[in-house]
Amino acid sequence: MSYLFPTYKRWEVEPAHAKGSYITGVDGKVYLDFTSGIGVCNLGHCHPEVEQAVVEQLKKFWHVSNLFPQSIQEKAAKLLVEASGLDLVFFANSGAEANEAAIKLARKATGRSKVISFTNSFHGRTFGSMAATGQDKIKQGFGPMLETFTHLPFNDTESLLQEIGKDTAAVILEVIQGEGGIHAADVDFLANIQKACKETGALVIIDEIQTGVGRTGKPFAFQHFNLKPDIITVAKGLGSGFPIGAVIGKGNLQDAFGPGSHGSTFGGNPMAVSAAIATMELIFEGAFLNESASMGEYLFEQITTKLGELDGVKEVRGLGLMLGIEISANIAEVLSTLRSKGLIALPAGENVIRLLPPLNITKAEVDQAVDLLEKTLSHITSATV
Numbered sequence: 001m002s003y004l005f006p007t008y009k010r011w012e013v014e015p016a017h018a019k020g021s022y023i024t025g026v027d028g029k030v031y032l033d034f035t036s037g038i039g040v041c042n043l044g045h046c047h048p049e050v051e052q053a054v055v056e057q058l059k060k061f062w063h064v065s066n067l068f069p070q071s072i073q074e075k076a077a078k079l080l081v082e083a084s085g086l087d088l089v090f091f092a093n094s095g096a097e098a099n100e101a102a103i104k105l106a107r108k109a110t111g112r113s114k115v116i117s118f119t120n121s122f123h124g125r126t127f128g129s130m131a132a133t134g135q136d137k138i139k140q141g142f143g144p145m146l147e148t149f150t151h152l153p154f155n156d157t158e159s160l161l162q163e164i165g166k167d168t169a170a171v172i173l174e175v176i177q178g179e180g181g182i183h184a185a186d187v188d189f190l191a192n193i194q195k196a197c198k199e200t201g202a203l204v205i206i207d208e209i210q211t212g213v214g215r216t217g218k219p220f221a222f223q224h225f226n227l228k229p230d231i232i233t234v235a236k237g238l239g240s241g242f243p244i245g246a247v248i249g250k251g252n253l254q255d256a257f258g259p260g261s262h263g264s265t266f267g268g269n270p271m272a273v274s275a276a277i278a279t280m281e282l283i284f285e286g287a288f289l290n291e292s293a294s295m296g297e298y299l300f301e302q303i304t305t306k307l308g309e310l311d312g313v314k315e316v317r318g319l320g321l322m323l324g325i326e327i328s329a330n331i332a333e334v335l336s337t338l339r340s341k342g343l344i345a346l347p348a349g350e351n352v353i354r355l356l357p358p359l360n361i362t363k364a365e366v367d368q369a370v371d372l373l374e375k376t377l378s379h380i381t382s383a384t385v
């Protein structure tokens with residue numbers, strides 16, 4: 001019997017330890033991990049430089065509160081600002097909390113309350129971020145949602161132009177919807193969002209919680225497009241497994257988040273922040289992202305060549321090392337078969353295998369994963385669903 005609320009349907013693999021791209025189960029079986037803890041351990045498990053940074057901080061102090069100036073917070077914020085081109089950072093503990101803060105910031109800065117988000121989006125499980133989320137299954141049973149949010153069809157400019165107005169505080173979106181099934185926004189749609197927000201005074205909030213910190217081959221996914229967001233939210237991969245979230249905003253929003261306006265006891269916790277600094281120094285500097293982007297292209301190419309023609313594979317899509325394979329078979333069964341063969345992957349949307357390997361994955365590991373995918377998917381057919 002379990003003493004935990006059964007909010008997660010758990011897999012049969014219990015990890016004993018994990019290193020790099022591999023997890024070893026308590027039974028000694030070794031698995032190639034193409035989930036990175038759901039887009040979190042982007043440097044692989046237990047990266048030695050992140051470990052060293054956290055251990056060093058562990059020996060100095062663990063927590064003092066945000067009433068004290070903390071130069072490591074400033075250092076982490078500077079790295080985020082330099083990588084994003086925005087100006088100011090608020091640290092939270094998770095993605096949902098970062099989105100809550102972003103929504104509060106946009107409402108306070110504009111003095112407006114309406115927020116537009118999109119169908120199939122995922123923004124978190126707190127009351128505000130759940131209400132922002134465009135998937136009914138996430139909200140079922142929790143009663144009336146906040147009226148602040150309107151959900152429009154993703155990639156539909158016409159409905160956006162009909163809805164957005166002088167009462168819109170913000171438009172919030174993922175440029176590549178992760179949980180929703182690896183769906184990218186159209187370039188034109190993004191340009192139209194930017195233009196409509198400029199005309200109406202609404203803010204553009206880009207949720208980079210899954211796509212950020214290098215996942216798509218650039219520091220942030222919005223940088224693939226001609227976008228100038230007012231606010232971005234980050235979490236997951238920022239701390240390599242230590243819980244941290246962040247809101248990064250333009251300097252002109254400063255007054256809306258003055259002393260006492262928003263806060264978090266643990267936000268910017270020294271352990272998480274030291275992990276974030278080490279993570280960003282490794283990912284944002286040198287050739288890391290170029291190599292990671294090339295590996296993403298290699299993975300995409302291998303999947304399309306070796307799996308693209310299989311009967312049960314409908315589509316391969318994504319960017320960088322955030323890829324989805326839409327299949328015509330029961331996703332839970334396929335993922336279970338993959339695990340039995342030694343590859344751990346994620347579901348997304350309806351029938352999508354989501355691959356979020358570490359950003360420093362090697363070619364040999366990619367080849368191993370593609371081989372296991374091929375062995376599994378060659379047995380399914382379009383009639384298997």
Ligand SMILES: Cc1ncc(COP(=O)(O)O)c(C=O)c1O
Nearest residue numbers: 094095096122123124178209210
């Ligand atoms: C795009 C996006 N936003 C927000 C969240 C929520 O993040 P957290 O689970 O850290 O609250 C997630 C988590 O999957 C996400 O993918």
